[in-house]
Amino acid sequence: MIGTEARSARFWDRRAATYNKTEVDNQQLQRTILERSLEYLGSDDITLDYGCGTGALSFEIAPHVKVLHGLDISPRMVEIARDRADGYELENLRFSAASIFTDTLQPESFDVIFTSQVLHVMRDRDEALHRIYELVRPGGWFLSTTPCMPKGQSVMKVANRALSMASAVRAISYMKFSSVDDLERSISEAGFEIHETADLQFDQRSDMRHVFARFVAARKIP
Numbered sequence: 001m002i003g004t005e006a007r008s009a010r011f012w013d014r015r016a017a018t019y020n021k022t023e024v025d026n027q028q029l030q031r032t033i034l035e036r037s038l039e040y041l042g043s044d045d046i047t048l049d050y051g052c053g054t055g056a057l058s059f060e061i062a063p064h065v066k067v068l069h070g071l072d073i074s075p076r077m078v079e080i081a082r083d084r085a086d087g088y089e090l091e092n093l094r095f096s097a098a099s100i101f102t103d104t105l106q107p108e109s110f111d112v113i114f115t116s117q118v119l120h121v122m123r124d125r126d127e128a129l130h131r132i133y134e135l136v137r138p139g140g141w142f143l144s145t146t147p148c149m150p151k152g153q154s155v156m157k158v159a160n161r162a163l164s165m166a167s168a169v170r171a172i173s174y175m176k177f178s179s180v181d182d183l184e185r186s187i188s189e190a191g192f193e194i195h196e197t198a199d200l201q202f203d204q205r206s207d208m209r210h211v212f213a214r215f216v217a218a219r220k221i222p
């Protein structure tokens, strides 16, 4: 694992237990993502939840597809996801601790790739988007939900809120809230065609309530 990725894995390992508690308390966003995603899913689909964390979205998606592969760079996140999976009795669900860049993932092997709240913590977001494009089959879907900078708010205001969130977790991993235009330009430049977008709200009790999550459904043109 290269240096930046190893640091990221250590950061998320330390955060995993607290993160899991927040996710268990705040599953509404994942349910909204599921409702938005249903029209893109088929019961024969092989899907990937990239940066699955402790599995909150994976558990919602798995009942609607053939295979749900949850992937996360943090072994501790994956350990908690596997423990939580025991309560769901889903036989089509598996979790691995690895980076999206691992060469064990085969090009064009997924019908749908999800990612929820991951692109804004990727230092190399554009590289990750190119990798996702490589992994989705032609005609397949990328369903992304990413916290974005609200329109009309100054960069400083949002940066201050981000820093206060970061200090709440007592360490700073990489985090950048981009504008919707910047995010969507990158998704298009990776080769996807954007089909649908929506602004989703975080739970009002959440640390993230000051930003919103941009849902993007994008297709790899056959």
Ligand SMILES: C[S@@+](CC[C@H](N)C(=O)[O-])C[C@H]1O[C@@H](n2cnc3c(N)ncnc32)[C@H](O)[C@@H]1O
Residues within 6 Å of the ligand: 005, 008, 009, 012, 023, 050, 051, 052, 053, 054, 055, 056, 057, 071, 072, 073, 074, 077, 098, 099, 100, 101, 115, 116, 117, 118, 121, 122
């Ligand atoms: C903010 S959490 C989001 C977790 C989950 N998707 C959710 O919505 O609750 C970001 C996750 O991305 C994972 N991550 C960061 N870099 C990654 C990479 N290169 N490959 C796979 N996962 C990565 C982290 O370990 C962390 O669990």
